[in-house]
Amino acid sequence: MTNILFVCTGNTCRSPMAQAIMQHRSEWNVQSAGIFAGEGADASQGTKEVLHAKGIPFLHQSQPVTDSLLEWADLVLTMTQNHRDLLKQQYQAATNKIYALKEYIDPDxxxxxxxxxxxxxxxxxxxxxxxxxxxxxxxxxxxxxxxxQNVDISDPFGGNIMTYQKTYEELDNYLAQLVKKMENENR
Structure with missing residues (x-):
């Protein structure tokens, strides 16, 4: 079974949303973390509202990226190229499994x-x-x-519910493609 780690900045908006969507869509082991995350914060209100509206149950507590999380992960998918680059600089032993989500999905x-x-x-x-x-x-x-350069997932932090909805739709689209890609690779 594949272990996937989604990473964003504070682990309260994009990466927990990606985690929830992926857990809802697949049987893979999924976690999320943030490069600058504190320990134990709830998902943002906008993230919770959007997931609830989509019927996706989710409980979340933020966590920072750690060596043990990166060891656990078979695949690390970041929300931006800056997240990807920071992780690759800090965790050089894991560089071969760290990608921006859009970059990993796009065969071109x-x-x-x-x-x-x-x-x-x-x-x-x-x-x-x-x-x-x-x-x-x-x-x-x-x-x-x-x-x-167009590999960043938009950050809804501080935005209204429509901003969170837009990020959800973006993630939902790319995660549907991720599921297809991984199912094809595992055949």
Whole structure:
């Protein structure tokens, strides 16, 4: 059975919402934690309201990311690229299992990174003849950068219920894709 750890900043909004949705959708072992989380805080009111409205039961107490949680996890999915990068810096032994959620789901993400590195190398080699060819490579770089930078799940903290609803819908969409991906990998 797969152990999944969702990580956000304070472990009161996005990661507990992701945990609740995933527990509702699957049989996998799921936990959540926060990079700057305190111990034992409840989920935010907006998170609780949205989950309740969707009929997803959930009790939550925040917890910080720890070595033992990362050892427990087979897969660590963060809500932003900054969360991913901080974890990879602090827990270098776990880097091979830490991803931003959207990055992990999107099969084109890895390809976009490869193409972006190649385009930068091409630009740096300055083997491009003519301004038109350089402009084409720069347009390609701009397009690819947008693709690889768009991996953050929106943070509803401090927002109204509509903001939490929007984050729920975003997470629900990506977690449905995650379930499909993991079911296909486990066949």
């Amino acid at each position: 993400y890895e390809q976009a990174w490869t193409e972006l590195k190649e385009a930068y190398a091409q630009l740096e080699d300055q083997k491009l003849v003519g301004k038109e060819m350089q402009a084409d490579v720069i347009r390609k770089i701009n397009k690819l950068e947008k693709k690889v």
